[in-house]
Every structure is written in structure tokens, then in C-alpha cells.
Amino acid sequence: MDSKIISKIQNLLELAYDSPSDEEGQTALLMAQKLMVKHQLSMSDIERSSKCRTDIGEIIGTQGRRLPWWQEHLASILGSNFRCQTYRTRLHKEGITRIIFFGYYEDAELCTKVYEGAILYLKYRLKRLTPPSIKIKRKDYKKSYLYGFLAGLDARFREQAQSSEEFALVVQVPAEVVEEQELRMGILKDRMVNPGININTFDPIAYLQGCSHAGEVKLLPEELLGEQF
Structure with missing residues (x-):
């Protein structure tokens, strides 16, 4: 070597x-x-x-009394692509829910910074998101947009991983991280954040806009994958 x-x-x-x-x-x-x-x-x-x-450990990605559903799903997508396990924990006395990134501290810190940047970006977009018709509920339009953004972001990561088997191995969660988490906390299946999303009222325009923004946003290092040295 x-x-x-x-x-x-x-x-x-x-x-x-x-x-x-x-x-x-x-x-x-x-x-x-x-x-x-x-x-x-x-x-x-x-x-x-x-x-x-x-060193392997945990870093708090975000916390609050009521976390929006999309913040949990966003954390799951980013965690699995930044070499981290992602799970939620509840502080019952304080009434606070936390989203945790568990992995090598350097990976967890990087994931947290990207996560915070993505949350700020989405909050910015949501404030300026307006349905094209008064017949469309703003709440449903925003949910469809978020659904599209998260689906588009997940697709970007999958495409990146599929482009190279070696690269896919580089970004996956290390076995020792999974082992260390199970050693410290046991099996956390009921606390792991699941990226699956349910949506009742679907707006295709908002969904496509979300997908488009996920493909353009410059928060992630794979933006530069097509460049050569």
C-alpha cells in the first residue's frame, strides 16, 4: 500500500x-x-x-417537539449515503424527538452539515411555493413538492452508486459502524428512520418541480462526478 x-x-x-x-x-x-x-x-x-x-458515535441532526415528516425522510436518505446509520430517539420528559446520525464522527459531522443545508434550502423553497390554481390546496401542493424532491434526491444517489461498483462500496455504511451501534444499543428496527412516504393527494406539477430542484441543488459532492482531474 x-x-x-x-x-x-x-x-x-x-x-x-x-x-x-x-x-x-x-x-x-x-x-x-x-x-x-x-x-x-x-x-x-x-x-x-x-x-x-x-472514533464512532452519534451526532444530533435535528430535534424538536414536532418534527415534519420530510425531515425524517431526508435524514434517512442522506445518512445511508454518507456512511451513517440514522434513527430517532424520544426524550419523553422534555417531549422532544431527535434525529441521530451514527457513524464515524467525521462522517456524521459531514452528514449533519449537509442535512442542515438541505433543510434550510427546502424551507426557503416552501415559503415561495405557490399552487398554480386556487383550487389546489397549498398543503397538498407542498407535500407533493417535498415528495418529488426526496424521490429525486434518492434517485441521484442511486444513479451515482450504480455508475461504479467501487464507488458504491466507498459510500456505504461500514460494517463496523453497524456492529458498534448494535453493540451499544441492540437492534433498533422500530427506531430506524424509514424513507418510505405515503401521500394521499398527489399533484404532478409540484412533484416534478421537486424532482427538478433535487437534480439541480448544489448541496452534495456528487455534483462534480462528471469532471475529470
Whole structure:
């Protein structure tokens, strides 16, 4: 194993974690991922050579007395693509629900930052979302938009993973993270966030608009996948 390549990948990952929302951070993550694929390295190879990625734990993605359904589903989609387990926990005395990202701290921190950015983006969009007709209920129109956005975001990740078997392995939740979570908390099937969405009143215009925005929003590092070194 080439220690220079390992060191370069570690430096790129550190840069990506320091500034995940800007172009420099996204480019650094892309370059690290491409180098890993090129040299047939897994994250476990990188982790074994790095002291900064040995800790596994949880970070609170968001919390509140009543969390919107779409925030839970958004967390599930992002968590599974940023190497994290995602689950909810309830503080009964305080009446607060928390969404938790569990994984290597660097992964959980990165996922949380992207998650927070995505929530801000969607809140911005929802405030400006107007049904094209007064006959359409605003609540139903917004729900259809969110459904489309989440479906489009999930499709982007799936397309990215399907483009390369090696890349799919890079972004999947590490086995040691799953094992550590089960060791600490047991099986959490009833607390894991499920990305399935039920919708009764469906508006195709809002849905397509949501899908379109999910395909254009620049919150995620796969924006740069088509570029070459």
C-alpha cells in the first residue's frame, strides 16, 4: 500500500470535512473518492492508516417537539449515503424527538452539515411555493413538492452508486459502524428512520418541480462526478 497515496487521500478528506458546503470541499471529496477507486482502496484501508477516523458515535441532526415528516425522510436518505446509520430517539420528559446520525464522527459531522443545508434550502423553497390554481390546496401542493424532491434526491444517489461498483462500496455504511451501534444499543428496527412516504393527494406539477430542484441543488459532492482531474 502506497503511504503517499493514503496520506494524500487523508488530506483531501480532512479538507472536505472542514468545508463540505463550498466548491473546494466538494472537489476535495470527489478527488479523494476517485483516488480510492483508482488505487482500489476502501475506507477501512484509509481508517487503518489514520488516527483521526477511529472514533464512532452519534451526532444530533435535528430535534424538536414536532418534527415534519420530510425531515425524517431526508435524514434517512442522506445518512445511508454518507456512511451513517440514522434513527430517532424520544426524550419523553422534555417531549422532544431527535434525529441521530451514527457513524464515524467525521462522517456524521459531514452528514449533519449537509442535512442542515438541505433543510434550510427546502424551507426557503416552501415559503415561495405557490399552487398554480386556487383550487389546489397549498398543503397538498407542498407535500407533493417535498415528495418529488426526496424521490429525486434518492434517485441521484442511486444513479451515482450504480455508475461504479467501487464507488458504491466507498459510500456505504461500514460494517463496523453497524456492529458498534448494535453493540451499544441492540437492534433498533422500530427506531430506524424509514424513507418510505405515503401521500394521499398527489399533484404532478409540484412533484416534478421537486424532482427538478433535487437534480439541480448544489448541496452534495456528487455534483462534480462528471469532471475529470
